[in-house]
Amino acid sequence: MSQKSKMSIAALIVVVVAAYFGIDLKQDLKQSNEHRLNHTDVSTHYNDANQRELPSADNDDATKIATLFQKKISDVQVRASGEVVAILKDDNEGSRHQKFILKLNHGQTVLVAHNIDLAPRVENIQKGDIVKFYGEYEYTDKGGVIHWTHHDPNKRHIDGWLKHQGRSYQ
Template sequence: MTLKTNNKKRRNYPFKRQLNRKVRRIIFMLVAAAIATGINYYNTNFKKSDNSHVELSENHNSSGIQKDQLFSNKHQTQALAQLEKAKDQTNSRFWVGLNATVIKLLKDDLTGSRHQKFLIKVENGMTLLVSHNIDLAPRVPIKQNDQISLQGRYEWNNRGGVIHWTHHDPKGKKAGGWISVNGKKYK
């Protein structure tokens, strides 16, 4: 009886060997695919070598001092009037361009699309949240008290409002928005 059992094991051994090879190949392919996916994810989301959405703009006044106030006084006055009206209308949504001062840097929002967040104050004293998508545009190197200009979409909230879409349109259908600081436009 022992011989028969041993013979069966010997007969099945080549089959098991083939099965083990197939399983190992499948596992190897899955691991290779996972590594390739991880590398692609890293290059897409974390690598900072792509500066295609950063423009150098020539914003100098006559004395040669860099100036980031890209919007005229007339434009700024109109934008501030529009924001004042929007404070009382909960369904307010519109594109706006502003000159502002960064008053506070906030923690990044890492849920879903990653966003760089900070608070700005405009000339009329109104405080707004800026939510800049850093999955679609480069992080803006700002610090407290920086003078910036930005263009984005305003949406009402119970704290004054939020400005988002401060990046290029990934589908290329809209002009998109941007943030300008220290002579560079980030979109």
């Protein structure tokens, strides 16, 4: 085997190993976030899809969302409701998303990015309406984003939903 072939094989092995450890580094970051969350006043548990979910006696995680925002923690499954304070233009780049801003009961606002390629658009939504949601919280400096408010056709993520005027959107 020529020296050039040996070098090519070695380079391929290095790329595969780097890709493998790159995935592990991402998992380590997620575990670090879990560690930070577990050592706060918010308890966590895991659901079937291995996403963090914050339990709440009243099924409203608004207070927990405030804690996640304060501690800059992402990738947490949450359930809450809020008042529509703004309806934004759809994001049509890549997967299409219907976007609106909800004000939670403690005053924090979150952007809802609802994938309308995978779930129906929320119909007749207006400022002042109440929308319930179950999705994944992602930290942003503006309050956070709620996404994964739809079913996952690949079954790799927890199915989320939105509820508006008695109708579910998933």
